[in-house]
Structures are given as C-alpha cells and as structure tokens.
Amino acid sequence: MNLKVKEIFYSLQGEGGRQGEASIFIRLSGCNLKCDFCDTDFSGGETMELSHILSAIRKFPCRWIIWTGGEPALQLTGEAIAFFKREGYLQAIESNGYFPLSGLLDYTVVSPKGKQDYAKTINPNVDEVRLPVKKGDAIPDSGRLPEAKHYFLSPVFTNDALVTKENIDYCVEQVMLMPDWRLSLQIHKLINIE
Numbered sequence: 001m002n003l004k005v006k007e008i009f010y011s012l013q014g015e016g017g018r019q020g021e022a023s024i025f026i027r028l029s030g031c032n033l034k035c036d037f038c039d040t041d042f043s044g045g046e047t048m049e050l051s052h053i054l055s056a057i058r059k060f061p062c063r064w065i066i067w068t069g070g071e072p073a074l075q076l077t078g079e080a081i082a083f084f085k086r087e088g089y090l091q092a093i094e095s096n097g098y099f100p101l102s103g104l105l106d107y108t109v110v111s112p113k114g115k116q117d118y119a120k121t122i123n124p125n126v127d128e129v130r131l132p133v134k135k136g137d138a139i140p141d142s143g144r145l146p147e148a149k150h151y152f153l154s155p156v157f158t159n160d161a162l163v164t165k166e167n168i169d170y171c172v173e174q175v176m177l178m179p180d181w182r183l184s185l186q187i188h189k190l191i192n193i194e
C-alpha cells in the first residue's frame with residue numbers, strides 16, 4: 001500500500017494537548033480546503049510504500065507518529081494505521097474534521113475550518129478540538145463542536161508580529177469570556193523549530 005508523502009521530520013509537538021512531546025511528523029500531500037491563512041505547502045510529494053515510510057522513521061528514538069497535512073484523512077486508511085500499530089507506534093492525527101477518523105488512532109485532533117457543525121456530525125468524539133483564530137473571529141460554543149477532552153483556541157501566527165500579537169490578545173480575551181476553551185500557542189514558531 002502507498003501513501004503520497006510531502007515530508008517526514010522529527011521534532012516536538014508544538015501545540016495543543018501533547019505540546020512539547022517528541023513526535024515523528026508524517027505530512028501527507030493534498031487537502032480538500034484552501035484556507036486563506038494556510039502556511040503549509042502540501043503540494044507534490046513522493047509516493048511511498050508503507051514499508052519505505054517505516055524504514056524512514058525507524059532511525060528516530062520515538063514511538064509517536066503525528067499524521068498531518070494537508071488533510072491526512074484524505075489518504076490515511078485503517079490498513080495503514082494498523083500497519084504502524086503492529087510495528088509498535090502510537091499515532092495521532094491533525095485533521096480538519098471533514099472526514100471520518102479511524103478508531104485505531106491513539107490521539108485525534110480536529111481543527112474545524114469554518115463548518116463546526118459539520119465537524120460535529122462527522123467525528124462526534126475526539127481528543128482535542130483546536131480552533132485557529134484571527135482577531136474578530138466568532139468563537140463557537142464548545143457544545144456545537146465534537147465531544148472532546150480539550151478545547152483549544154490557537155491564535156493564527158502571521159509574518160506580521162503586530163497582527164500575531166492582536167490574534168493572541170484576542171484569544172486570551174475569548175478564553176477568559178468562555179473558559180471551556182484554553183489557549184494553545186504554536187511554540188514551534190516561537191522557538192523556531194520545524
């Protein structure tokens with residue numbers, strides 16, 4: 001079985017409920033959305049057999065895989081997840097929530113992009129909802145979203161430090177108004193790691 005892989009790298013999870021944990025990131029190619037704030041290149045990539053992906057990640061002293069994209073659920077099947085599970089890996093996914101997520105995954109993150117009620121329908125239970133937020137965005141009541149252990153507001157980081165600061169300040173205000181939410185900063189951008 002093949003997956004189209006944009007990149008594989010080893011770093012720390014920079015945000016959300018697993019922030020700071022070493023993780024192997026496997027970025028799959030392609031996405032079903034075109035968000036205006038997207039800062040990820042998910043075009044192109046290399047078609048790889050699962051066994052080749054396994055060879056590429058074995059060198060890392062870490063058992064956590066994060067499937068990311070693009071939208072990894074476009075490609076990631078239960079068969080692929082089961083393959084890496086048999087090899088002893090724990091697997092998280094970072095998804096926009098438009099597709100069903102396999103119950104074989106060990107940690108599920110949904111970042112709804114504009115259609116929160118749709119996300120609720122598709123994946124009623126996840127570990128984490130992480131909402132990218134720009135200043136002025138409406139923050140949904142967590143009751144409109146999938147059942148989750150954690151609800152995070154994630155200020156959108158831009159190349160303009162002033163705009164980023166405004167987004168952070170706005171999220172701080174919103175968390176204080178709606179304390180079901182917590183603040184998640186993208187520390188990988190703050191400390192300049194991948």
Ligand code: SF4
Nearest residue numbers: 031033034035038070
């Ligand atoms: S869903 Fe994520 S990867 Fe896809 S366009 Fe939006 S921000 Fe980019």
